[in-house]
Amino acid sequence: MLLHVPNVLSKDQVQSIRQAIQQDNQWVSGKKTAGSQAIKIKNNLQIDIESELYQQLSQFVIQNIKKSLLVQSFALPNEILLPMFNCYQDSGNYGNHVDNAILYMNEKGKNVRTDVSMTIFLSEPDEYEGGELIIEDTYGAHEVKLDAGDAIVYPATSLHRVEPVTNGARIAAFTWIQSMVKDxxxxxxxxxxxxxxxxxxxxxxxxxxxxxxxxxxxxxxxxxxxx
CATH class of the missing domain: 4.10.860 (DNA Excision Repair, Uvrb; Chain A)
Structure with a gap:
């Protein structure tokens, strides 16, 4: 099941995040965090997770995720990984893939099972062309392109991809949740x-x-x- 969660971040909060990103310009190649398969199909930029900017923004976003009653009801979180931030531009894309089943949670020093994936859009749909998140399940392929501040939450077992961005830039935050109920x-x-x-x-x-x-x-x- 996919769930559209409106207003995880307000428009003012999105604007503040975008301004901080623009001022610090901490983008690095997304391949830096890609595995052996993903590195072949991942063509995007990410905010350097070693940067002070990342620490500030990720903490801010995760606090807002925890405030969302819809996210709490849908995902029943046990652990939420610190969100990461990506940018797709200049035909950037991410081919069909399934997220890793286990990720390491640095701040708690332990492995986390990824049951639920979450993307929060930080660019308005009219700011870029292409860049649709395509999520596949037993009912077919679902195309997702939401307003800035809105999130899509879906099973991490889903095959998904990001279509090439042919104009403008698609900026988003993304994270994974280990649920109290893994099924x-x-x-x-x-x-x-x-x-x-x-x-x-x-x-x-x-x-x-x-x-x-x-x-x-x-x-x-x-x-x-x-x-």
Whole structure:
């Protein structure tokens, strides 16, 4: 399941990030963080993860991710890796690939399983041509190009790519989440149940039936959760 999450960052926050990036200009080749397969198909720029700019921006963005109730409900985060930042321009692209199953979390000194992928767009759609994020699942290929500040969240098991940017620049933040529930189908069921409970609470308040459904939700999290 794919989820569009609006306004993970406000327009003012996006503008502040873009200004900081433009002033410091810490772009390096994206191949620097690519594996043996990805290095052949990855053609983009990334902010140097050793830079002070990266440390500041990644901490700022991750705090806003943690504030998103939709992200919390959809992904049920156990760990969120510090976001990275990329730029596609001058026909930059990233061919079909699946993200690594395990990534190292430097700040906590441990490995993290990547259950959920997340991209936050930092460029408006009319600032560049091409650059669509294409995500493939059992229902086909989904083309994603969102407003700046909006995010797409999807299973990290998905085959995906970024189409060539033929004009302008596509800037984005991206990260991965280790969920408390590693199975995508179970996470989807829990998300749908949580959204249904929320709507029923708005209509009925905390009725006996709503409380019972809420109890079922939390018991399923206990049953399926992996901490």
């Amino acid at each position: 995508d189908w179970q996470r989807t069921m829990l998300f749908n149940l949580d959204m249904t409970i929320l709507k029923l609470r708005q209509q009925l308040g905390d009725s006996e039936e709503v409380v019972a459904l809420t109890s079922h939700y939390h018991n399923l999290v206990r049953q399926w959760g992996d901490l």
